[in-house]
Amino acid sequence: xxxxxxxxxxxxxxxxxxxxxxxxxxxxxxxxxxxxxxxxxxxxxxxxxxxxxxxxxxxxxxxxxxxxxxxxxxxxxxxxxxxxxxxxxxxxxxxxxxxxxxxxxxxxxxxxxxxxxxxxxxxxxxxxxxxxxxxxxxxxxxxxxxxxxxxxxxxxxxxxxxxxxxxxxxxxxxxxxxxxxxxxxxxxxxxxxxxxxxxxxxxxxxxxxxxxxxxxxxxxxxxxxxxxxxxxxxxxxxxxxxxxxxxxxxxxxxxxxxxxxxxxxxxxxxxxxxxxxxxxxxxxxxxxxxxxxxxxxxxxxxxxxxxxxxxxxxxxxxxxxxxxxxxxxxxxxxxxxxxxxxxxxxxxxxxxxxxxxxxxxxxxxxxxxxxxxxxxxxxxxxxxx
Amino acid sequence: xxxxxxxxxxxxxxxxxxxxxxxxxxxxxxxxxxxxxxxxxxxxxxxxxxxxxxxxxxxxxxxxxxxxxxxxxxxxxxxxxxxxxxxxxxxxxxxxxxxxxxxxxxxxxxxxxxxxxxxxxxxxxxxxxxxxxxxxxxxxxxxxxxxxxxxxxxxxxxxxxxxxxxxxxxxxxxxxxxxxxxxxxxxxxxxxxxxxxxxxxxxxxxxxxxxxxxxxxxxxxxxxxxxxxxxxxxxxxxxxxxxxxxxxxxxxxxxxxxxxxxxxxxxxxxxxxxxxxxxxxxxxxxxxxxxxxxxxxxxxxx
Ligand code: SF4
Numbered sequence: 001x002x003x004x005x006x007x008x009x010x011x012x013x014x015x016x017x018x019x020x021x022x023x024x025x026x027x028x029x030x031x032x033x034x035x036x037x038x039x040x041x042x043x044x045x046x047x048x049x050x051x052x053x054x055x056x057x058x059x060x061x062x063x064x065x066x067x068x069x070x071x072x073x074x075x076x077x078x079x080x081x082x083x084x085x086x087x088x089x090x091x092x093x094x095x096x097x098x099x100x101x102x103x104x105x106x107x108x109x110x111x112x113x114x115x116x117x118x119x120x121x122x123x124x125x126x127x128x129x130x131x132x133x134x135x136x137x138x139x140x141x142x143x144x145x146x147x148x149x150x151x152x153x154x155x156x157x158x159x160x161x162x163x164x165x166x167x168x169x170x171x172x173x174x175x176x177x178x179x180x181x182x183x184x185x186x187x188x189x190x191x192x193x194x195x196x197x198x199x200x201x202x203x204x205x206x207x208x209x210x211x212x213x214x215x216x217x218x219x220x221x222x223x224x225x226x227x228x229x230x231x232x233x234x235x236x237x238x239x240x241x242x243x244x245x246x247x248x249x250x251x252x253x254x255x256x257x258x259x260x261x262x263x264x265x266x267x268x269x270x271x272x273x274x275x276x277x278x279x280x281x282x283x284x285x286x287x288x289x290x291x292x293x294x295x296x297x298x299x300x301x302x303x304x305x306x307x308x309x310x311x312x313x314x315x316x317x318x319x320x321x322x323x324x325x326x327x328x329x330x331x332x333x334x335x336x337x338x339x340x341x342x343x344x345x346x347x348x349x350x351x352x353x354x355x356x357x358x359x360x361x362x363x364x365x366x367x368x369x370x371x372x373x374x375x376x377x378x379x380x381x382x383x384x385x
Numbered sequence: 386x387x388x389x390x391x392x393x394x395x396x397x398x399x400x401x402x403x404x405x406x407x408x409x410x411x412x413x414x415x416x417x418x419x420x421x422x423x424x425x426x427x428x429x430x431x432x433x434x435x436x437x438x439x440x441x442x443x444x445x446x447x448x449x450x451x452x453x454x455x456x457x458x459x460x461x462x463x464x465x466x467x468x469x470x471x472x473x474x475x476x477x478x479x480x481x482x483x484x485x486x487x488x489x490x491x492x493x494x495x496x497x498x499x500x501x502x503x504x505x506x507x508x509x510x511x512x513x514x515x516x517x518x519x520x521x522x523x524x525x526x527x528x529x530x531x532x533x534x535x536x537x538x539x540x541x542x543x544x545x546x547x548x549x550x551x552x553x554x555x556x557x558x559x560x561x562x563x564x565x566x567x568x569x570x571x572x573x574x575x576x577x578x579x580x581x582x583x584x585x586x587x588x589x590x591x592x593x594x595x596x597x598x599x600x601x602x603x604x605x606x607x608x609x610x611x612x613x614x615x616x617x618x619x620x621x622x623x624x625x626x627x628x629x630x631x632x633x634x635x636x637x638x639x640x641x642x643x644x645x646x647x648x649x650x651x652x653x654x655x656x657x658x659x660x661x662x663x664x665x666x667x668x669x670x671x672x673x674x675x676x677x678x679x680x681x682x683x684x685x686x687x
Contacts, residue, residue, distance in 0.1 A: 006665075032477050034469075056665045058656065060476060063502040067469035070462060074442075074473020077460065078481065082473070100463050227458040227474055228481045230437040234404075234453060236461035245407065246453070246461075 003027045003160075003196035007055050013188045017155040017181040018043035020188045021085075021111060022051065024159030027196050030081040030109070031057025034071035036064055036090060039123045040179040041113035044085040065090040069097035073106045077235065079226040081163060081201070083109035087179075088117050091130055091137075099138030100237050101172035102260060105214070105222060107201070109162045114178040114341075116367040126179035127367025128290055128341035132348075134174040135319045141257055143264040145271060146174040146319035148290040152186045158316065164199035165271075169263055170221050176318070178341065180291040180370065208232065213244040220263035264320055272325055273317035278304075282311030284383040285329065286337045287350055289315040291370060296339055299376035308384050318346060326353040335383025339363035339376045359383060399426035402436065404456045411450060415601075415609025417568030417594030421515055422451055424571050425486070428578030429455075439482040442471040444496060446522040447596070448488030448515040455486075465496030468503045471510045479653055482582065483509075489516040489530040493551055497529070504558035504587045509651040511581050511588045514551060517596035525599030534635045535604045550632040551591050556645050561586030563628065563645035567593040567616035570641060577643060586651045593639065 007026045015023075022044045025033075031052060035045040049059040057080075062068040068084045075082040086094060091112045101108055114130050116122025130137075134146045145165050149158045159175055166173040204211050204223035208231045214222045225231035234244040239256055241247040264271070275293075277300070279285055284303075288296040293314040303310040313329070315322065330336065336358055338347040347362040354360050361379045365371050397403070403426060412418050429436065436457060443452035445464035452459040462470045467485045475483045485492075492500055492514045503510065519537060520526040527537040529549045536543055552563045562581050566574040574592060581588040595601060595612030606612045616639065623631075624642040631640040650658070657664055 032473075034473065053660050053664045058476060060472070062469060062472075063498050066466060067472075067499055067502075070466045071469040071473035071476075074460075074470040074475075075477035076473075077458075078474045078477035080477040082477070096463055097466070226478075227440045227460075228438045228478055231458070232404075232456055233458045233460075235459065236453065237463060238461065 001198050001200045003193040003198050004029070005193040007031070008193040008196060009190050010192050011190060013190065014185060015152060015188050016043065016183055016185045017149065017152040017177060018113065018183065019047050020152040020155035021159045021175070021177065021182075022047040023190060024156040025083050025109065025163055026051060026055065027156075027190070027193070028081070028160040028163035029198050030083050030163060031055050032072070032075040032080040032082045033084060034060050034062050034068040034075070034082070035085050036062055036068045038087045038090040040115055040182050041085045041087040041111065043182070044111060044113070065093035066097070069094035069110070070100065072108055073097065073101055073104070076106050076108050077227050077233070079228075081107075081167070083111060083163065085111040085113070087113045088115045088121060088130065089119070091133065095133070095137040098144075098172050099140055099142065102138065102142035102144055103237050104235050105170040106172065107166040107170045109159070109166050109173050109175055111159070111175040111177065113182040114176060122368050124179065125368045126291060126341060126370065128176075128178055128292065129345070129367060131176065131318060131340070131342060131345045134176055141261075143261045144171045144174065144319065145169065145264065145317065146176050147273070147316060148176045148318050149181055150290050150293045150314065151181065152184060152188045155181060156188050156190060160196060160198070164197070167199040167201055168221070169267065170202065170224070171264070174319070176290065178291050212242040214240065214242045216259065220259050220266065268320060268324065271317050271320050272322040274322060274325065275314040275316060277312040279311035279313055279329070281309060283309040283334045284337060284380050285311040285313050285333050286339070286376065286380065287313045287315065288339055289318050289346065292339050292341055295370045295373055296376055298373040299380060302373060302377050303380045308380060310380055315346070321346070321349045321353065323353050326350060327355070330354040330357040333358050335359040335361055337361045337363060337376065337379045337383050339365065339371050339379070341365050341367045341370065399423060399430070402426045402429050402456050404454055407454050410454055412447060413598045415595065415597040416447070417517070417596070417609065417613075418448060418451065418515060420568045420571060421513070421574065421592050421594055422454060424575040425513065425578055426455070427575045428582060431575070431579045432582035434482050434582055438480055439484065440471075440474055441484045441486055442467045442474070443485070444487040444491035446488040446491050446520070447517070448486065449491060449522070451486040451515075465491055465494070466499065467491065468496060468499040468510070468512065472503060472508050475508060475510055476653070483511070485510055485512040487514065488521070489514055489518065489551070490520045490528040493549055493554070494529045500555065501558045504555045504560040504589070507559060507561065507586045507649060507651045509585055509587070509653065512590070513578070514589065514591045515594045516551070516591050517594050517600055519596055519600040521596050521599045525603065532633060532635045535600070537603065548633060550628070552589070552631050552644050553628040555589045556628040559587070559649070560589045560645060561647055561649060562588035562643075564589075564643040565591040565593070565631065565641050567620055567639065567641060568595060569613050569616035569620065573641070586649065
């Protein structure tokens with residue numbers, strides 16, 4: 001299935017990342033969204049509020065992020081594609097409902113335009129401090145997907161992908177932007193609707209009397225029915241059986257939680273989404289994501305000018321972490337360097353999968369601005385020794 | 386000579402609107418929740434609502450389990466957030482009749498903000514708030530509705546806070562329909578629920594309900610029946626009573642009845658009229674059918 005023509009703003013635009021993100025979600029079929037204003041993410045929903053009615057959808061500004069993050073799930077269960085957008089403090093408030101979406105397998109996208117924290121921190125300045133929260137933020141144990149764009153063009157391309165993956169795996173997908181990428185204005189090319197692949201809702205073909213809401217096939221993802229279709233749905237955040245009925249015992253907990261993990265881990269290859277540049281034969285590889293990858297690229301070029309064999313590996317999908325790729329890469333290099341706009345979050349995973357087979361050098365940064373490329377260059381030089 | 390009635394001949398008249406495979410309920414003997422659900426079941430049948438297009442949404446707590454016993458599309462959501470979930474359902478599919486059925490702690494305390502704003506924006510949903518004056522599921526802690534003199538596990542010396550007058554709150558926020566009954570008033574409750582189900586806009590019904598296990602036991606009621614007797618003796622029907630006069634005060638009559646019944650355009654009506662030509666109606670649900678092979682009639686162009 002491809003995108004609907006009326007939702008796609010085909011053409012070449014000069015727009016910021018927030019606007020591009022809105023256009024991507026529209027192109028992917030989201031016509032309904034709920035949100036609550038917060039800097040630096042608000043432009044996404046401002047744009048959506050203007051665009052949605054023209055395609056038969058709507059935006060509702062709720063009374064807080066707690067409300068927005070579950071209103072969108074009501075929209076999904078009523079048969080629409082939906083998302084919400086927030087930043088730092090609002091993202092913290094949404095955590096409970098990310099867990100609800102993971103538990104009830106509600107396909108949706110949470111956009112977090114990251115800013116400096118903790119707490120109110122730096123409302124107008126960038127950071128990447130919510131990366132571990134994207135992975136582990138809600139209570140309990142679940143697995144989901146986080147995509148990280150590094151340009152307005154990717155804010156478009158990857159937000160389409162984010163909603164597609166959400167629908168395919170029936171998970172809340174985290175779209176982890178940051179203030180720089182959100183407010184940066186660049187050329188964005190939006191293709192024709194027919195060129196944009198859209199994942200349709202995985203609706204059941206079964207009749208109500210044969211349907212079990214959480215029965216799964218090969219890929220461990222259940223098929224969905226919506227409210228008002230006569231299926232008598234039972235959706236709960238409690239541990240539940242195939243019918244969706246609460247069933248709270250260790251056996252059911254094991255069956256359900258294991259499946260919620262496995263439906264993602266089985267797709268590890270599909271979800272290994274990276275951009276590699278000169279990794280083959282490199283002595284040192286800089287592993288980065290989001291806005292930091294653009295600064296890292298400058299450092300890589302400077303190092304190459306100095307004659308060092310340096311590669312760049314950009315993680316586009318950070319969660320699930322590309323474990324296999326890192327396991328294979330680690331023994332081949334002298335060092336892996338990871339700059340991030342936080343005090344060292346994703347590097348914990350990098351170290352875990354490098355498993356002592358190479359040096360891992362973290363280049364932390366508390367946020368507020370991006371790294372000085374020379375800081376990263378210095379780490380590359382240390383790694384190359 | 387007595388006649389033996391075949392047990393198979395006995396059916397529950399509200400059976401078709403209940404999830405019989407979920408019954409018996411988890412509720413205690415003497416709890417008023419089941420009684421309110423009985424009235425609701427009759428109201429559903431009497432209202433003529435298309436049950437296939439009716440969804441029920443609950444939050445968390447003893448009352449939060451109601452959604453799971455009614456044979457509708459049932460959503461058991463998170464604590465306090467039934468109203469925003471219901472809002473999403475209604476906005477994305479206006480054809481649905483959406484009912485929120487939850488407790489006082491859930492709707493007025495942790496979810497209080499959503500209650501106010503759903504009434505303000507006149508979201509077209511019915512909210513039934515079962516008020517047992519306590520946090521029951523968690524073991525009997527004080528709620529915003531616990532009367533001052535009553536004791537609870539977290540207010541062993543009595544509460545130091547005045548209780549919330551819920552009808553006044555939702556009235557002030559703009560609800561179109563506000564009523565209060567008790568679990569004793571089964572017929573009035575059913576009638577009120579039927580009427581409210583047929584009405585458009587934000588509708589709110591408070592139902593006082595005994596919790597013998599965690600409220601009654603600590604506050605001088607021998608059992609659920611004792612609380613029911615008090616409802617019978619202390620309740621005074623005062624339709625149209627100004628909601629600022631209906632606060633529940635210890636030792637004073639419990640004012641019940643229909644307090645508010647007014648009309649004003651609901652959210653979606655207002656949105657459509659204000660948007661006018663800017664609004665482009667969606668023909669079908671916008672997610673695709675996921676079935677590309679058959680090309681069914683009326684299917685999207687996927
Ligand atoms: S604890 Fe109270 S409210 Fe809960 S089921 Fe028992 S009697 Fe009812």
